[in-house]
Amino acid sequence: MHMETEVLVIGGGLAGLVAGTRAAEAGHRVLLVQKGHGATAYSSGAFDVIGYLPDALEPVANPVEGLSVLAQVYPLHPYSIAGFPVDVESGGESAVVLALVSETVEWLKDRLDKTPAALSGGLDSNLVAMTVLGTTKPTCLLQKSMVSIPEMEGEEDGVLLFAGVRGYADFAPGAAAKVFLRDRMMNKKYPQKIAHCQVRVSPSGTDYNISGVEIARHLDHPGSIDSLAKELAVYIDQFGATDVALPPVLGIQNAISNKEALEERLGVRVFELLGLPPSVPGLRLQNSLEQMYLESGGALLRGHEVVSYTMEGDRLISVQTKGPSREIQISAQAFVLATGKFIGGGLSGDKDGVREIVFDLMSVTGEFVSAEEASPSRSTSKLAVSPLGQPVLSNGVSVDSFLRPVKRNGLEWTTNLFSAGSIIAGYNYATEKSGLGVAATTGYTAALRVTEYLKEVAQNE
């Protein structure tokens, strides 16, 4: 079995889907191969661009500042590489990188605007996202149903109600309320009047052992939000609540309209908290990105993974994919590698070292030292959760200024393989809070590079 396309994207997370959509919008015939769901599907609903500079313990004031410094000080950071296609005059780096990230973010916000994962926010300020643990984190954009209210911080009389769902074990409103209150007192911020309650939402008639996805699906059905409103009204009345924090279960399709319906009926502000992976917002994001890609005209081959490839001279000409019981050979003129790291399946690590799965490209650490024979345990911190994070998460492939993976000699591995997302080395998304931002920016840029490449090939022929 043989297929042919102009651009083949390997990997169906955010980076691959953005690259595929952007390439399809540029008029290319695109096919995207997706094995399963990777790190994007685990996303919490927050869209980080840059929260901390590498190795810094204090957050940046806002992404604009963060990106400006990054472009000046970290030339090998993927944001910087993506921003430097041509010679940039010294001192002009920040403006170029900012313009690129800004263009990407505006583009993505526009494409997701009509989907259940529509995003709110911008580069000029980081939003404070609240989690189901009662903690907060800086993030650039949030799904619209998850935006907690900035006004809340200035209102002395505000009362925040954490509302859990009886039988849903992934959110303990009492514990979250306690953690959040301690944070407010320490930082002398409002609201300092915090309450908590448990409401009943019973998708299958019981109020024990309920999963988030069941509640979300239930609340997608017409009318079911009304009974949740009735349940909440009692507690809002009792505590005089002005804001209500719910776990991220307001719907897979209808979360935004459900939030608005609750606000209108109850006269309070309502938002979803960030949940633990894999959460409903991650599912909303993955679904919405796939919808965006398909609407752009791209073709999607699900359930297949690339198992081998063919080169001709210095060009990649085809890959072989394997599905449940069929193999397909796919030829293309340009390729985008967006397979992710350890969760996405782009990298694997064992005692012998870290390997790039599809093409066996050179893998490097965050310091750009070869990781091919370095056991990942050497870049792993014994402390599971530490502010310095796990250095192993900066592993990946090293790329040239066109985002093409390079060999040991620093030259591109092949002329027509571009890369995007977390397969690229040199940044630690977990500590920097930059995961989806880098994925989107490099995905967007890889598509631009593909277009330039194909134009050049066409001119030479």
Next chain:
Amino acid sequence: MSEEEAYEFVKGTLKKERITPYTEDEIPVINSVSACINCGLCINHCPVVAAVGVDVFSGPRSIAVELSRSPPEYWATADKVYLCTGCGTCREVCPKNVDIPEVVNIVRRRIFEHRPDLVPKGLHAVRETLRTHNLAFEPWADIKEKNESREMRLERLELPLVPDRHVSDAEVLFYPGCQAEERSQEVREAAKIILDHFGVNYTLLEDMTCCGLPARLIGDDATARSLTEKLKRDVLATGVRKVLTTCAGCTGNLSHISERDHWDIPTQHLLEFLVEDVGMERLAESLGKGTKHEDVTVTVHDPCHLTRHASRHIMDYALEILSLIPGVRVSASALHDSCCGGGGMVSYHSSEVANAVVSENLVAIDATGAERLVTPCPLCTAQIESNLFKAGSSVEVDDLIVFIAQMLPKE
């Protein structure tokens, strides 16, 4: 006692301890479980969880991690493991390629062997039929009645009767599967019409044998293997170079076992054969000058056994073929690839669960505004048709092969 004797002794005690050693083809499945990171992504996608909740069906992740229990305790999963429809969604979305649907089969196999009392009664009944008739359904007692039923169906669908073809030098074998052989006979007839129209040198088996999928899903490995061995003998004796089916379940299962048992000839769904061997040009020509018919809006259901047990691209073929038929418009359902609930033998013992799974699909089907649903699987067709009918929907249901046969020019 020598080391060897000791080994044999321990092996001898396994039966008493209710342990069945893993077979060679089960080992990779068992090993895949060690990659599970326990993330629970699969739970978000499982159609059974969506329909009945984690309290009734604890979901794919729990099935995968049941393996961390000691094998004699497999029976403890019997209240859950028979509710899996085997749709394969969990395996597809899994970031670590854990083969959960096969874990289900492995666990069911152990329960069947050591605690047959815990196997749902409905499944024992199917097993009796399989062992008596080599078919998943009781065959018609009176062949005349079977033929009458066939003629009635053809008349209703305005399809001609093409005589059965049994030749010794055929290129391909058409294997209709139990559902099309005994129940949905129109699918078997439609496939013959299509093969005949395109001049394909095909043959049928003299003696139909089940592909063994129901027995595998029941956990009765011995019956499954004896059926597939007989089928292998019969198929290879015909000397064909390819097996064609119209059933998604048979396609997935035969693709799997023909590789496992070294048949050395491939199995394809008829859709694959039409696109890859007959070719889009000939299809376009035939379908373009087909019978005059009224414009129709159809919606398509993707059978799990084609998409997630064979390959997703086969449903792209279905859409390509539909796009060749003048006057046919496709309106996609939001849940086009979500399980119809008819798989995994669930409907044989827990029809309420099977029907809950399909109920979400029915809403999505109604929302498409289509007059007709088509799907390339007689089992999905039956499951969706009966549930749409019960729900009072006006949407009609046809097997896609029947629909294509209707669109060919009448000769």
